Amino acid sequence: MKMKKKIMAVLLCTVLLLNTGCSFFETSYEEYELSDTILGSTDFSEMKYEHFDPTAVKKTMEGIRKDMEDADNAEQIVKDFESIEDELAVMEASYSLAQLYNSLDANDEYYQDELVYITEVYDEIRDQYCILGKDALESPCADVLRDAWDEDDVDLFENYQAMTDNQKKLRKEEQSLENDYNKAAVKEFTYTINNQAYTMDSLLDAVYAGNITYDQYVEGYYGCMNAMADTLAPIYVDLVKVRMKIATEAGYENYNEYAYKDSYDRDYTPKDAQEFCDVVKKEMVPAFHTLTQNMNSMASTQLDMWSNSKSVDDKLETIRKYLAKVDPVLESNFDYMKKFHLYNVEYDKKKSDGGFTTFIPVYNEPFLYSQPSDSFYDFMTLIHEFGHFNSFCVNVKEASQSVQNLDLAEIASQALELLYTNFYGDMLGEGLGDAASEYTLYQRVDSVLEGCMFDEFQRRVYELDEASVSTDKINAIFVEVADEYFKGEYTKGKGDTLWVMVSHNFESPLYYISYAVSVVPALEVWEIAQTDFDKACKTYMDIVRAGEGDGYKETLERIGVGTPFEDGTMKGIADMIIKQVQ
Secondary structure: OOOOOOOOOOHHHOOOOOOOOOOOOOOOOOEEEEOOEEEEOOOHHHOOOOOOOOHHHHHHHHHHHHHOOOHHHHHHHHHHHHHHHHHHHHHHHHHHHHHHHHHHOOOOHHHHHHHHHHHHHHHHHHHHHHHHHHHHOOOOOHHHHHHHOOHHHHHHHHOOOOOOHHHHHHHHHHHHHHHHHHHHHOOOOOEEEOOEEEOHHHHHHHHHHOOOOHHHHHHHHHHHHHHHHHHHHHHHHHHHHHHHHHHHHOOOOOHHHHHHHHHOOOOOOHHHHHHHHHHHHHHHHHHHHHHHHOOOHHHHHHHHHHHHOOOHHHHHHHHHHHHHHHOHHHHHHHHHHHHOOOEEOOOOOOOOOEEEEEEEOOOOEEEEEEEOOOOHHHHHHHHHHHHHHHHHHHOHHHHOOOOOOHHHHHHHHHHHHHHHHHOHHHHHOHHHHHHHHHHHHHHHHHHHHHHHHHHHHHHHHHOOOHHHOOHHHHHHHHHHHHHHHOOOOOEOOEEOOHHHHOHHHHHOOOOOHHHHHHHHHHHHHHHHHOOOHHHHHHHHHHHHHOOOOOOHHHHHHHHOOOOOOOOOHHHHHHHHHHHHHO
């Protein structure tokens, strides 16, 4: 038995659990062997969601508690604990599917209600399960159980602290507020210009058509953003207050410490992150502004037009064409994704915004999701998310043990985007290919700045006294922090509510630093590719195949790739970027 390290992780973490052949699902599980991994072979159309009934697992736990008083029952108790692990996996598969189906139709209240229900039931079952394990290790069956269980499992059980009623209540409140956010975020927010109501999307069409001026477009954009904030910001205020209470209940000084350690299990602290952010402001901000000054806005429009002229199938086939040049395993895993329809990347107004790749336990299959927005960024998102998909395939055994390090996971996606700059000339022609490469580099450096900015912003919000948390205070903090990265771009009434447009702030608090720290080794891979593409691809696959079970710093040091916490790393990357664009 291998107890899961992280339970009910945020969606972008994905839920990674043991594979079982449980009859909960109508489609039988089959094994699909590919690239030294074992993946499921169920077409997504055949995956069935069913409401989970905890009656059977509760009965099993009652039986264990009765039987563990007799040492002769020890072997059966080992098997019963394993069966409960299977049921936990089924619940987590339910959660993963419910979140996915909720993203596919953000207005479907059934799955929103199911997410609240599964979270509550899962917390209850896992809490009882861990208490049961702790008690079993003090029973006459203890010796057999210690021999049968992994050392980490024994340690987890022995040190487990039961959830309080208040912790359960707060978890339910948090999930309910996240559902409120998801329902509210898909609404169309408008701003009126010349007696015409515009959404953010229709504003862009209007300025291209000459119906409004560029200044009116900017006015309308911020107007829509502020309208969005009027609805979403109060939800965020409530989420912050609930999460502050969650951290306190768990015994942490503040939510920052709780999230870094308990949610993400990072091998660096919020203090380390702030020191990294300070170096980014000193070294990377000037490099970014140099890069921005060299951007060709006309080429950016042409890239959008190229992307919008391609069907989804065309885009996928274009990506596939070059995958084997990085490593044949990527092409194989791409074909696997298409064969079993493990993706949804078409536009649908019912879908939630954004892109993610999740892992569906029991079925043992990843799934790639994206809601396009009519830009070249959509094409880049497909490459980015397939980097995650491939990583799940390569590390499926590790994924099945609920092991993932987000800081490492994001390298697999961001480095693949940068490696694709090597193909843009052939794909788009020399001129537009250069623009695409420049745009990709711009986006990745922007990820460093935004990753730091949003992490610093959130950390400062969560350091407030609960009584002082308000929309006005949050807006003021955002402007103050943002000004240190993007000077003068965000002011009161003009961009101070931009933070409401980032779903991670609501659903995956303090995740954003993972984008920043993962870009640094990704840029190192890109730097190698400028002189030795084959070596860069090998380094990339070494990172992917290293898995995500160890710490971020430990893994990169083992491979021989630098981390952003080392002296001189950020200055070296900044100098390289400036040299590249000048």
